[in-house]
Amino acid sequence: MTRELHLNLFINGRGHHEAAWRHDASTYRALTDVSYYRDLALAAEAAKLDSIFFADHVTLGEDIEHATRGELEPLTLLGSLAALTERIGLIATASTTYSEPYNLARQFASLDHLSGGRIGWNIVTSWAPSAAANFGLEQQAGIDQRYARANEFVEVVSKLWDSWARDAILDDRASGSYARSQGIRPAAHSGAFFKVAGALNIPRSPQGRPVFVQAGSSTDGRAFAARYAEAIFTAHLNKESAIAFYNDIKTQGRALGRSPDQIVILPGISAAIGSTEAEAKRVWAELNELSHPSVGLARLSNRFGGYDFSHLKLDQVLSVEDFPDPALVQASRSRAQSITALVARERPTLRGLLHSLAGARGHFTATGTPEQIAGIIADWFTSGASDGFNVMPPILPQQFEIFAGEVVPLLRKRGLFRSEYRDGTLRDRLGLDPVPSQFDPAEPVRRSA
Numbered sequence: 001m002t003r004e005l006h007l008n009l010f011i012n013g014r015g016h017h018e019a020a021w022r023h024d025a026s027t028y029r030a031l032t033d034v035s036y037y038r039d040l041a042l043a044a045e046a047a048k049l050d051s052i053f054f055a056d057h058v059t060l061g062e063d064i065e066h067a068t069r070g071e072l073e074p075l076t077l078l079g080s081l082a083a084l085t086e087r088i089g090l091i092a093t094a095s096t097t098y099s100e101p102y103n104l105a106r107q108f109a110s111l112d113h114l115s116g117g118r119i120g121w122n123i124v125t126s127w128a129p130s131a132a133a134n135f136g137l138e139q140q141a142g143i144d145q146r147y148a149r150a151n152e153f154v155e156v157v158s159k160l161w162d163s164w165a166r167d168a169i170l171d172d173r174a175s176g177s178y179a180r181s182q183g184i185r186p187a188a189h190s191g192a193f194f195k196v197a198g199a200l201n202i203p204r205s206p207q208g209r210p211v212f213v214q215a216g217s218s219t220d221g222r223a224f225a226a227r228y229a230e231a232i233f234t235a236h237l238n239k240e241s242a243i244a245f246y247n248d249i250k251t252q253g254r255a256l257g258r259s260p261d262q263i264v265i266l267p268g269i270s271a272a273i274g275s276t277e278a279e280a281k282r283v284w285a286e287l288n289e290l291s292h293p294s295v296g297l298a299r300l301s302n303r304f305g306g307y308d309f310s311h312l313k314l315d316q317v318l319s320v321e322d323f324p325d326p327a328l329v330q331a332s333r334s335r336a337q338s339i340t341a342l343v344a345r346e347r348p349t350l351r352g353l354l355h356s357l358a359g360a361r362g363h364f365t366a367t368g369t370p371e372q373i374a375g376i377i378a379d380w381f382t383s384g385a386s387d388g389f390n391v392m393p394p395i396l397p398q399q400f401e402i403f404a405g406e407v408v409p410l411l412r413k414r415g416l417f418r419s420e421y422r423d424g425t426l427r428d429r430l431g432l433d434p435v436p437s438q439f440d441p442a443e444p445v446r447r448s449a
Helices: 034-046 074-084 101-115 129-135 143-161 219-228 239-255 277-290 293-303 333-346 350-358 370-382 398-413
Strands: 006-010 051-054 089-095 119-124 169-172 177-179 211-214 231-234 264-273 364-368 388-391
Touching: 006 231, 006 264, 034 051, 034 074, 034 398, 051 074, 051 119, 074 089, 074 101, 089 101, 089 211, 101 119, 101 143, 143 219, 211 219, 219 239, 219 333, 231 239, 239 264, 239 370, 264 277, 264 370, 264 398, 277 350, 277 364, 293 333, 293 350, 333 350, 364 370, 370 388, 370 398
Parallel strands: 006 051, 006 388, 051 089, 089 119, 119 211, 211 231, 231 264, 264 364, 264 388
Antiparallel strands: 169 177
């Protein structure tokens, strides 16, 4: 079968540039207005994208004065969008650090039923240091402990989602039999972090469980992704880094007995698109002019676990000595490593670094005409850097409208992207194997995770 490009729209605020909310081309609707998300979801569905995605934060952040905050809780939002869309996949972030397996399993199973099998779960360990205080903890758990908990969390929810046979519900009015009790089994999990009896109180969903999505790129994050992830949202500042990551994850997955085509890798791309290259460059210039240094400094500090960068001058040329050792960072270690690598390679000023991170927080940024952006996407896809892209428009909805209306048709002309949806679930669209059941006959099964 011909390899197919996958595209996901990452909906974030009024755009992925931190100053997008101030730009005249961004929406004026409130971030709590469901019609804003509905219109973006329907536009992505009209363009035949695989899915849309929402990140999540379990803390407000200290940059609220100059940055957009206060978006809707994503699982609740997905419930609404499931009723307003028909075909597009719906992916939401939920934390293994600050959630309980039974509740989360119920929520995602319900969403998968409501959407007819279009749900994905972006599995995160919540790196923000300030989040712990919102859940009665004095400090954030270290990265090793967070990933240990995450591994067991996925094990528990997988048992819960697999606690019902596909045909457990009989609904036989004549005999008075609603369900086969032998088709429902308790999870009966007892581990280091969780004790969960089960079974789940919701029948098996259309996909068996949501598609597992993951976004960590640290050593721990890569090991977790290689074991569980079916789609990976990853951040790279250049193609060479993306190729190295792609090869590493596929190799690790193969060593664990997984087929490489069962791990779909989608680097982020934040593209400023214009009718000319000069027009596209003006998009970044206008956004950077509207950005506030305090927002970038706060985000940079968070990436390094709260490190204070305020002693640095904005026009000071940076070196890696200006940063703490990223290997010791307990927050977003992979992003910290990516940032220090950029500093070592390019030696930017602090202002320049903040501008480069303002556009997409460490993801790849591109600038050009629709033809140039389509060419970049095709090049990464065909050269082994990606299986598609996590599309992160710097301004919403304007830049996505250009992407959907002008870049996507060019990708179709190249024979890389679909013109129509095929029937099936999100799992089917991504080319993923069905989720096996403990109630299946005992025979070799090709497992997707």
